[in-house]
Amino acid sequence: xxxxxxxxxxxxxxxxxxxxxxxxxxxxxxxxxxxxxxxxxxxxxxxxxxxxxxxxxxxxxxxxxxxxxxxxxxxxxxxxxxxxxxxxxxxxxxxxxxxxxxxxxxxxxxxxxxxxxxxxxxxxxxxxxxxxxxxxxxxxxxxxxxxxxxxxxxxxxxxxxxxxxxxxxxxxxxxxxxxxxxxxxxxxxxxxxxxxxxxxxxxxxxxxxxxxxxxxxxxxxxxxxxxxxxxxxxxxxxxxxxxxxxxxxxxxxxxxxxxxxxxxxxxxxxxxxxxxxxxxxxxxxxxxxxxxxxxxxxxxxxxxxxxxxxxxxxxxxxxxxxxxxxxxxxxxxxxxxxxxxxxxxxxxxxxxxxxxxxxxxxxxxxxxxxxxxxxxxxxxxxxxxxxxxxxxxxxxxxxxxxxxxxxxxxxxxxxxxxxxx
Amino acid sequence: xxxxxxxxxxxxxxxxxxxxxxxxxxxxxxxxxxxxxxxxxxxxxxxxxxxxxxxxxxxxxxxxxxxxxxxxxxxxxxxxxxxxxxxxxxxxxxxxxxxxxxxxxxxxxxxxxxxxxxxxxxxxxxxxxxxxxxxxxxxxxxxxxxxxxxxxxxxxxxxxxxxxxxxxxxxxxxxxxxxxxxxxxxxxxxxxxxxxxxxxxxxxxxxxxxxxxxxxxxxxxxxxxxxxxxxxxxxxxxxxxxxxxxxxxxxxxxxxxxxxxxxxxxxxxxxxxxxxxxxxxxxxxxxxxxxxxxxxxxxxxxxxxxxxxxxxxxxxxxxxxxxxxxxxxxxxxxxxxxxxxxxxxxxxxxxxxxxxxxxxxxxxxxxxxxxxxxxxxxxxxxxx
Numbered sequence: 001x002x003x004x005x006x007x008x009x010x011x012x013x014x015x016x017x018x019x020x021x022x023x024x025x026x027x028x029x030x031x032x033x034x035x036x037x038x039x040x041x042x043x044x045x046x047x048x049x050x051x052x053x054x055x056x057x058x059x060x061x062x063x064x065x066x067x068x069x070x071x072x073x074x075x076x077x078x079x080x081x082x083x084x085x086x087x088x089x090x091x092x093x094x095x096x097x098x099x100x101x102x103x104x105x106x107x108x109x110x111x112x113x114x115x116x117x118x119x120x121x122x123x124x125x126x127x128x129x130x131x132x133x134x135x136x137x138x139x140x141x142x143x144x145x146x147x148x149x150x151x152x153x154x155x156x157x158x159x160x161x162x163x164x165x166x167x168x169x170x171x172x173x174x175x176x177x178x179x180x181x182x183x184x185x186x187x188x189x190x191x192x193x194x195x196x197x198x199x200x201x202x203x204x205x206x207x208x209x210x211x212x213x214x215x216x217x218x219x220x221x222x223x224x225x226x227x228x229x230x231x232x233x234x235x236x237x238x239x240x241x242x243x244x245x246x247x248x249x250x251x252x253x254x255x256x257x258x259x260x261x262x263x264x265x266x267x268x269x270x271x272x273x274x275x276x277x278x279x280x281x282x283x284x285x286x287x288x289x290x291x292x293x294x295x296x297x298x299x300x301x302x303x304x305x306x307x308x309x310x311x312x313x314x315x316x317x318x319x320x321x322x323x324x325x326x327x328x329x330x331x332x333x334x335x336x337x338x339x340x341x342x343x344x345x346x347x348x349x350x351x352x353x354x355x356x357x358x359x360x361x362x363x364x365x366x367x368x369x370x371x372x373x374x375x376x377x378x379x380x381x382x383x384x385x386x387x388x389x390x391x392x393x394x395x396x397x398x399x400x401x402x403x404x405x406x407x408x409x410x411x412x413x414x415x416x417x418x419x420x421x
Numbered sequence: 422x423x424x425x426x427x428x429x430x431x432x433x434x435x436x437x438x439x440x441x442x443x444x445x446x447x448x449x450x451x452x453x454x455x456x457x458x459x460x461x462x463x464x465x466x467x468x469x470x471x472x473x474x475x476x477x478x479x480x481x482x483x484x485x486x487x488x489x490x491x492x493x494x495x496x497x498x499x500x501x502x503x504x505x506x507x508x509x510x511x512x513x514x515x516x517x518x519x520x521x522x523x524x525x526x527x528x529x530x531x532x533x534x535x536x537x538x539x540x541x542x543x544x545x546x547x548x549x550x551x552x553x554x555x556x557x558x559x560x561x562x563x564x565x566x567x568x569x570x571x572x573x574x575x576x577x578x579x580x581x582x583x584x585x586x587x588x589x590x591x592x593x594x595x596x597x598x599x600x601x602x603x604x605x606x607x608x609x610x611x612x613x614x615x616x617x618x619x620x621x622x623x624x625x626x627x628x629x630x631x632x633x634x635x636x637x638x639x640x641x642x643x644x645x646x647x648x649x650x651x652x653x654x655x656x657x658x659x660x661x662x663x664x665x666x667x668x669x670x671x672x673x674x675x676x677x678x679x680x681x682x683x684x685x686x687x688x689x690x691x692x693x694x695x696x697x698x699x700x701x702x703x704x705x706x707x708x709x710x711x712x713x714x715x716x717x718x719x720x721x722x723x724x725x726x727x728x729x730x731x732x733x734x735x736x737x738x739x740x741x742x743x744x745x746x747x748x749x750x751x752x753x754x755x756x757x758x759x760x761x762x763x764x765x766x767x768x769x770x771x772x773x774x775x776x777x778x779x780x781x782x783x784x785x786x787x788x789x790x791x792x793x794x795x796x797x798x799x800x801x802x803x804x805x
Contacts (some may be wrong), residue, residue: 032785163632264561279790280700283797305481305507317533318486318505326440358786359709379573392698 042183046090048408049265050251051415053127053391054345054370055240057219059181061213062349063188064271064366065196066174067203069136075146075420081202083414084177085130087193090409095123098194115197118190126182126190128417131269131403134158135175140200144348148419153252153260153269155373156404162386162397170272171399174206179269179368181347185212207399209273211349211366218347224308226298228276228350228363229394231293232300235308237346238337249343249377250370262418265407270378272367273399279360281394292390294329302331312326330391333384342377364395374402385394434722450470452476458506458525459483463527463536464548470518474805477514477525481506485530489514491540493521498556502532510622516804517743534562555739559688562735567684569731570610574674574681577606582675585667588643589660597647600768601717608724609731613684614677614696624673627713639673641714642666688736692800695732698725704721707786710772719771722785723762729796730755736803744802747795754792761788 044052069078076237088098097103107111123314137152139145178189189210191329196205215227216234220241227233238245247253283287286297294312295302302312304324312331318324325332329388336343344371353362371377406416450776453476455466460483486507491500491514500523501516520542524702526535580603587596587760608613608623615621622630624639631637643666648656658666686694705711706722733740740748759783777785 133597159631164627164630164636165632277704280703280793283696283700283793285800288693293754300509303505303507303510305486305509307509310509316486316507319488324486324505324507358783359790360786386632394548 001414042125044094044125044127045095046128046409050408051127051129051405052093052182052408053129053179054250054267054297054347054405055218055246056125056127056181057222057240058214058216058347059127059180059188060212060214061185061188062214062366063180063185063192063208064211064305064367064368065180065192066133067176067178067179067199068195068206069145069175069203070201072147073202075148077202078146079414079420081199082130082416084198086409086414088195088198089128089130089191089415090411092118092191092194093123093126094300095121100192115190115194117193118187119335121184121187124182124184124187126180126187126191127193129179129269129405131177131179131405132156132416132419133175133401133403135173135178139175141191150420151260151262153257153263153404155257155267155375156260156402159270159374159400159402160383161381164392165400167395167400168398171207172208173401174403175273176203177269177401177403180259185210202242209351209366209399210353211351212228213350215348215350215365216346218260218345226366228278228352229281229289229293231289231295231297232308232379233347233365234346235295235300236331236343238343245343246345251344251370253371256373258403262402262416262421263406264420267345267370267372267405268374268378269403269405270367270369270371270374270404271399271401272382273395274365274367275362275398276364277360277394284394285358291326292329292393294325294331303329312330326390328388328390330385330389333389334381339381339384340376342371342379342381345369364366364398368384370405430519445584453478456480456525457482457486457488458489458529460485460529461536462490463525463538465525465538465540468539469541469543471663472518472520472542473540473545473547474515474517479503479506479509479514479527481508483529484508488528489537490524490526490528490535490702491516491518492524492526492537496525496683497523511519515765515805518542519549519551523798532728558739558742562688562691562739563686565735566686566694568734569735570613570681573610573728574772577603578678580606582671585671588667589664591660592661596643596717600640600644600647600715601712604717605720605724605727607640608701608721609728610681611725611728612694613702615679617680620673620677621714624670624677627711627732638666638669640670644672644714646714648716651714654733657753659687666673666802688803689800690738691732691736692803695729695799696793696797698732699789700728700794701725703786703789703793706793707782709777709782712774716773716775717770718774719762719765719777723771726755726758729752733796736799741804743805747798747802750795751792754788754795758785758792759764759789761785 043114044056046052053404060341063330092098097114103112103119104112134156136146137149176197178192180188182188192208214225216237217224221238222231222296224235238249240246250267252266254264257263289295290303302310302325304313304316312325314323314325314332316324332338348367349363351364351366355361369378406419411413452473454470456477456479457464458479458481472545477489479489486505488504488506490502492498493500500518502513503512506512507742523542524537525540525747526537528535576670579601584599586602587599625641626639627641628637645652646658646663649657683705702717702722702725704716706725709718712718738747765777
């Protein structure tokens with residue numbers, strides 16, 4: 001049994017679900033100082049109705065990766081890849097290893113199946129979320145390489161060019177994507193590294209992103225975190241507990257797109273790498289910063305008054321009859337009231353990729369949102385934001401991608417299996 | 422070009438008047454006062470404070486938008502104020518007050534004379550500098566800056582008209598020779614021009630600033646047609662297309678001209694405008710993004726710096742009184758940046774951006790940061 005886990009101590013944890021974390025602690029009898037409560041939630045079940053990493057309480061760290069399928073990959077080989085990825089993900093999320101053998105086992109003359117850097121680490125809340133990009137259905141030459149073009153969701157198209165987009169093709173798109181989130185960055189990196197290794201010859205890494213510090217909350221139990229502008233971010237975002245709203249705004253519903261019924265119970269993932277001009281932002285007066293956001297920096301309360309979770313009053317006029325909430329403030333433009341009531345589940349992360357050649361931090365927000373349909377729930381709002389948001393003075397979108405996220409996996413299945421049925 | 426395209430055409434000068442910050446001065450300090458403002462009351466924690474830098478921490482406990490004022494002993498002249506404090510919100514008013522008699526006033530609902538109380542600033546012996554002439558100095562800075570803006574837009578209009586004629590006549594060599602020189606006048610007052618959210622995208626948008634369905638017009642549309650070397654698979658404009666864009670540019674410049682005739686500026690507008698111009702340099706010019714086709718970014722760079730320097734010079738009498746060290750730090754940084762820029766002069770203008778080495782660009786960027794950081798502090802110092 002011990003060969004089936006990240007390390008022998010994790011024993012029979014396998015793919016057991018939420019209780020697995022508790023088993024880990026009991027089995028290990030370890031000197032870990034972490035509280036029992038933390039450990040219980042330390043592993044999220046891999047199998048379920050929806051993939052993990054969407055309504056899962058946002059972990060603090062992320063490693064995201066987008067892949068291109070290898071030339072010559074055929075339908076059966078793609079299915080093989082998805083099955084291998086699924087098996088590895090089901091093990092790693094429970095604290096196990098990427099391969100069937102753990103990192104320290106196997107033939108002395110062979111490289112270990114698992115790379116080993118997470119060998120001593122607990123599951124750390126790891127979730128692994130897979131997505132399918134437009135290129136999987138029709139490649140750049142218009143070829144239906146995997147016989148699935150007829151089942152392409154109508155909404156799964158490359159996002160349009162928004163005002164002031166400055167996208168780097170090397171930070172955009174991809175036939176497949178994987179979002180790995182965990183409390184421990186090494187656990188998230190271990191997941192992406194091993195899934196990348198498993199894919200060699202079938203899919204190659206196109207671009208990837210490390211994120212630290214969640215910039216949104218996906219549970220009412222989580223405090224609103226701050227982005228690199230120093231403001232609370234995602235106050236208005238959907239929470240897992242709002243199940244009716246999650247159904248309406250996040251999951252793809254039956255009948256929404258008959259050709260793509262395989263996506264029911266799934267979602268769409270929008271990723272945008274948004275560079276922040278933090279050096280110039282830091283020189284902006286507090287007055288300008290709060291006016292741009294539409295909230296106080298300290299509390300996150302709307303400038304029209306109240307506390308963080310109070311609704312802004314866009315009609316409240318201040319001196320000179322000018323609305324206290326600037327009509328072009330970020331909150332005003334992104335608010336559901338100004339976007340036909342649509343909402344999104346945000347799951348973004350702060351990032352700093354070192355610095356550029358001019359000595360400026362390469363920093364920003366790796367925006368991730370899960371929505372039921374990007375045509376109604378993302379594109380119109382982003383179009384307005386890119387055009388009108390006062391904050392755009394300090395932002396530049398440099399990477400972009402859209403993926404269909406299949407529903408959850410039942411034990412024995414592979415992710416997205418219904419697409420190939 | 423400002424990256425946000427459509428902002429309401431708010432005239433710079435409408436919104437900004439007081440200095441309020443969110444610092445966390447230690448409580449219990451005689452110069453830190455709390456103000457609990459409700460719809461009916463204005464409770465200041467003390468009726469006197471020693472002269473120096475005072476902080477009023479104002480909390481709006483009421484249901485209406487509130488304002489807080491410190492008024493001079495005539496009950497009329499506003500020494501400092503905070504506007505638009507939403508219900509439940511707190512904001513700090515930081516100011517330097519010499520000894521004397523004042524009034525505090527909360528104005529729930531922003532109407533009437535406010536709920537007033539007497540307030541005394543006792544002489545602490547600390548040198549807080551003369552205050553009385555501030556208003557006069559601000560008025561002088563406003564007059565000087567407004568006149569600079571008018572003059573630059575005057576020159577812009579004349580040169581834009583000539584440029585448009587050259588473009589339409591397909592005298593491309595002459596048009597290319599005038600392009601950067603004409604744009605200098607736009608770039609010198611760019612933060613003012615940008616405050617007109619309807620004109621800016623029509624006149625100064627770059628192609629990437631647009632989305633599907635937007636029309637590409639203005640300076641950079643003509644720039645691309647005059648310098649198509651870097652444009653892959655480019656189709657030159659027809660005479661009709663050129664005429665339409667050129668005529669519209671002239672018409673928009675006329676509108677800009679009209680709107681800038683009677684603009685006024687607060688000290689905050691001028692100071693933040695200077696900072697904004699340096700932001701433009703840092704994000705667009707030093708990186709060579711602004712003039713992608715013509716590579717004339719250094720002309721714009723110099724013009725932004727010119728505009729910022731004029732703004733600073735207008736505010737210097739005020740700044741020198743408040744913080745001599747900051748003023749000289751800014752002065753030195755302007756001089757150092759100019760020395761660097763002068764290294765890249767060629768003829769009447771500059772070398773093109775592609776002739777700069779990576780280390781040249783880094784050196785310029787570092788120098789811009791050295792200037793921008795103290796310059797960004799100017800508004801807060803002047804208004805305190």
